[in-house]
Amino acid sequence: MEKNRKGLKVIRELSAVTPWPASVTPMSADSDGTHGFWPAGFTAGSVSAAIKYDRADLMLLVAKAPSSAAALFTRNLCCAAPVMLSREHLQRSRSLVRAIICNSGNANAATGEKGMDDALAMANAIARELAVKPEEVLVASTGVIGQLLPMERVLGGISAIPCSLQHDSGIDAAMAIMTTDTFPKFFTLELQLSAGSVRLSGIAKGSGMISPNMATMLAFLATDAAISPALLQKALKEANRKSFNAITVDGDTSTNDMAAILASGTGPEIKAHSSDFTLFCEALEALMTFLAKLIVIDGEGATKLVEVTVEGAANDRDAELAARTIAQSSLVKTAIHGEDANWGRVIAAAGRSGALFNQEELELYFNDLCILRPGLIADFSETAASEIMAKDSYTITLHLGCGQGRATVWTCDLSKEYVDINGSYRS
Amino acid sequence: MEKNRKGLKVIRELSAVTPWPASVTPMSADSDGTHGFWPAGFTAGSVSAAIKYDRADLMLLVAKAPSSAAALFTRNLCCAAPVMLSREHLQRSRSLVRAIICNSGNANAATGEKGMDDALAMANAIARELAVKPEEVLVASTGVIGQLLPMERVLGGISAIPCSLQHDSGIDAAMAIMTTDTFPKFFTLELQLSAGSVRLSGIAKGSGMISPNMATMLAFLATDAAISPALLQKALKEANRKSFNAITVDGDTSTNDMAAILASGTGPEIKAHSSDFTLFCEALEALMTFLAKLIVIDGEGATKLVEVTVEGAANDRDAELAARTIAQSSLVKTAIHGEDANWGRVIAAAGRSGALFNQEELELYFNDLCILRPGLIADFSETAASEIMAKDSYTITLHLGCGQGRATVWTCDLSKEYVDINGSYRS
Numbered sequence: 001m002e003k004n005r006k007g008l009k010v011i012r013e014l015s016a017v018t019p020w021p022a023s024v025t026p027m028s029a030d031s032d033g034t035h036g037f038w039p040a041g042f043t044a045g046s047v048s049a050a051i052k053y054d055r056a057d058l059m060l061l062v063a064k065a066p067s068s069a070a071a072l073f074t075r076n077l078c079c080a081a082p083v084m085l086s087r088e089h090l091q092r093s094r095s096l097v098r099a100i101i102c103n104s105g106n107a108n109a110a111t112g113e114k115g116m117d118d119a120l121a122m123a124n125a126i127a128r129e130l131a132v133k134p135e136e137v138l139v140a141s142t143g144v145i146g147q148l149l150p151m152e153r154v155l156g157g158i159s160a161i162p163c164s165l166q167h168d169s170g171i172d173a174a175m176a177i178m179t180t181d182t183f184p185k186f187f188t189l190e191l192q193l194s195a196g197s198v199r200l201s202g203i204a205k206g207s208g209m210i211s212p213n214m215a216t217m218l219a220f221l222a223t224d225a226a227i228s229p230a231l232l233q234k235a236l237k238e239a240n241r242k243s244f245n246a247i248t249v250d251g252d253t254s255t256n257d258m259a260a261i262l263a264s265g266t267g268p269e270i271k272a273h274s275s276d277f278t279l280f281c282e283a284l285e286a287l288m289t290f291l292a293k294l295i296v297i298d299g300e301g302a303t304k305l306v307e308v309t310v311e312g313a314a315n316d317r318d319a320e321l322a323a324r325t326i327a328q329s330s331l332v333k334t335a336i337h338g339e340d341a342n343w344g345r346v347i348a349a350a351g352r353s354g355a356l357f358n359q360e361e362l363e364l365y366f367n368d369l370c371i372l373r374p375g376l377i378a379d380f381s382e383t384a385a386s387e388i389m390a391k392d393s394y395t396i397t398l399h400l401g402c403g404q405g406r407a408t409v410w411t412c413d414l415s416k417e418y419v420d421i422n423g424s425y426r427s
Numbered sequence: 428m429e430k431n432r433k434g435l436k437v438i439r440e441l442s443a444v445t446p447w448p449a450s451v452t453p454m455s456a457d458s459d460g461t462h463g464f465w466p467a468g469f470t471a472g473s474v475s476a477a478i479k480y481d482r483a484d485l486m487l488l489v490a491k492a493p494s495s496a497a498a499l500f501t502r503n504l505c506c507a508a509p510v511m512l513s514r515e516h517l518q519r520s521r522s523l524v525r526a527i528i529c530n531s532g533n534a535n536a537a538t539g540e541k542g543m544d545d546a547l548a549m550a551n552a553i554a555r556e557l558a559v560k561p562e563e564v565l566v567a568s569t570g571v572i573g574q575l576l577p578m579e580r581v582l583g584g585i586s587a588i589p590c591s592l593q594h595d596s597g598i599d600a601a602m603a604i605m606t607t608d609t610f611p612k613f614f615t616l617e618l619q620l621s622a623g624s625v626r627l628s629g630i631a632k633g634s635g636m637i638s639p640n641m642a643t644m645l646a647f648l649a650t651d652a653a654i655s656p657a658l659l660q661k662a663l664k665e666a667n668r669k670s671f672n673a674i675t676v677d678g679d680t681s682t683n684d685m686a687a688i689l690a691s692g693t694g695p696e697i698k699a700h701s702s703d704f705t706l707f708c709e710a711l712e713a714l715m716t717f718l719a720k721l722i723v724i725d726g727e728g729a730t731k732l733v734e735v736t737v738e739g740a741a742n743d744r745d746a747e748l749a750a751r752t753i754a755q756s757s758l759v760k761t762a763i764h765g766e767d768a769n770w771g772r773v774i775a776a777a778g779r780s781g782a783l784f785n786q787e788e789l790e791l792y793f794n795d796l797c798i799l800r801p802g803l804i805a806d807f808s809e810t811a812a813s814e815i816m817a818k819d820s821y822t823i824t825l826h827l828g829c830g831q832g833r834a835t836v837w838t839c840d841l842s843k844e845y846v847d848i849n850g851s852y853r854s
Binding site for chain 1: 502503504505506534536537538539540542571572573682757758761762764765767769770771772774775777778779783784785786787789799802803804805841842843845846847849850
């Protein structure tokens, strides 16, 4: 398919320029000519339940045995029914999970009691099909807010989906969870540990990542490593801070955001405080950052991926405040879109972010080009700046000149297409 | 001029639907067939200094005698040279001011030492022309960040501007401070006090109000009331909180924001803790809110003015957080633009705002139409909702159901024109 080809090309190119950790071998889905293998112990399937799209819109990820699970959920107070149910199921199953069922096209958010009943019905139906306990099933949904799921069609899809389970279905699974995404996002890493290798695979979707209505950032990861739920949660939380939590498309936090990882335990064991755990955390962060960047690249209306780094802040929190404010500024994002080296907008965004600094100390770079020197001196070549801004991807680095704090956030441009996509989503 | 006519019509129409305080008589510039009279004791002039635009771009407001002054400045750490200088001059003059000089087309921001020298040179030149002390002059600039002022042309303009001083120059003054604004914003109120009437006039400019690079929200107000600088500052600060600080076009706080008021003292005296002071504060808030709404109406690419009110919050701070987050959400603003009753985006923005509530208690209204009832029940008429959203102006009211906190924020839609305007501003 066209979408697959475009996506595979983007993924291959990003992988080629990614500074992967030394212990890691990146494996894009087409590197072995398959549709993307899951780690040992996992299969996934997808079917069309005709919820909204004319394509597969139900995804099922299955572990052959109860697997350590960890998950992070949206902090939006208007969280969706599947988020509330999955939180509850993680507790009741003591984080030993067998399956994740996810639909696209409808977020099952702001749907009240009926929404909770529907999410539970999805878990119950999958539990029956797979002969597992309902609390061993996590449920996720993504799509429009405030509409009830067409449950007859959803349950019809669920009865058909077990027949589609396959071991090399990464891309198909990633396709089935897309909303306004333009290509499926699946990637695998092989990681060398002391006792052998493990694999880490993940699918993700975003598009208006941080957008409450349609997008909802979802990521489902799987590994064959043997690792306790508590240790897995620790690794996920830490990796998330610098990956999915460090991207922005439009600053809107979804009602349905969810990142979950399952570990089948068929591979080598990872213990707390071991060097293997450190390697695992590094690899997980690398994979999640990779998927996060793919989400930004595929952001609604996005044409550019820009890495915003703030250095020399009083502390990491200030650095994050400034980086996030720059990355979310509509004026910075439109200037990126217009390829206009309007550096005043970058420092002005930092100036209102709440981060402390003295404007006389600021230093600003686009890639390696110095745009602003201390004393607010800007005597760069406009031609050189324009050449950088014409690229699909570049870095903006701001030194605040007052400490060691550092943070990186990835963002995209704000285009007229974003307004088009979001001015008429429901209709 | 075409711009004037369009602006006068907008101003007349907004005035007609504004709930003015009982003691106030609104006076639009064309109501007496003039170009807008200033209160007794004030004149203003404007000339073209060819800084950037092919029209008047220097504005001078002059008080016949030292006048009580109060001012509020941007909190952006990257504040502009004129902001720093005006802060200093207010202190040195003990808030007794004779003139405000303002240029458009160049913000004199992020210009280092040279920028400070230039701002001071502007104050010195005006002081010489008017035979007043330099510290009795406030300086303001608005336009692009990071470029030095063409001082030869600026000083040429300053030497010519005293000849243009007139008493009925409100609209011309408002024209001279515009950047991407599409019409001048001038308005006058007459206020009945116990000892007679006073007038309150103001000009404002915004466009990308809260936008660091081009817009910069500026407002200059004048009154003939006799009021101490301290009391004037108190009135300005309180009125600002619910007017200029309660609007958003794009969430970007400018480097040059400034709201200043001068009181000539030729009219009745206003004492602390008096009922006259209460009336004055009400009238000032009404005038500033009126000007603030004009700024939103004329926001970059804006086609709609939407009043977002959050009620029933745990406290006013929570209400403000929620109202501001809704008003600034790109997804809410694009839905407003697309006239799509995508209410899920409204509650999702509230849900990520940091304000506390239980989503089951939410109630949402567009004008008087109930969109969402407690229990997340949405069974409104899409036709009725579409009719409301097709209007130029309407209200969105969200009840959080957990207290007495209340706040209102005014916002506009996010259109493709905004992307156009800001993708290529500098060029």
